[in-house]
Amino acid sequence: MKLITRFExxxxxxxxxxxxxxxxxxxxxxxxxxxxxxxxxxASQRNIEAELASRPAPGF
Structure with missing residues (x-):
């Protein structure tokens, strides 16, 4: 797997x-x-989870 950066x-x-x-x-x-x-x-998992956490919850 290639690294998924926070920017990506x-x-x-x-x-x-x-x-x-x-x-x-x-x-x-x-x-x-x-x-x-x-x-x-x-590292990819951490970056993806951080991005998901920064997004508003669905339905709000």
């Missing part, structure tokens, strides 16, 4: 972010401990 996450729709979050979670689970792939997946 900001350009995506909420549904796209949820899909990317699932991909990052799966990549994190599949990567060996201490690997570069795991670090990238974890």
């Amino acid at each position: 996450a900001a350009k995506r729709s909420t549904s796209e972010l949820h899909s990317l979050l699932r991909e990052a979670f799966n990549a994190l689970a599949a990567a060996p401990r201490g690997s570069h792939e795991r670090e990238i997946a974890l």
Whole structure:
């Protein structure tokens, strides 16, 4: 998985972010401990979650 930066996450729709979050979670689970792939997946997951948290809740 390639790194999803906060800037890139900001350009995506909420549904796209949820899909990317699932991909990052799966990549994190599949990567060996201490690997570069795991670090990238974890950083992507954090960036995506931060972007989702900064958006208003649906229905408001």
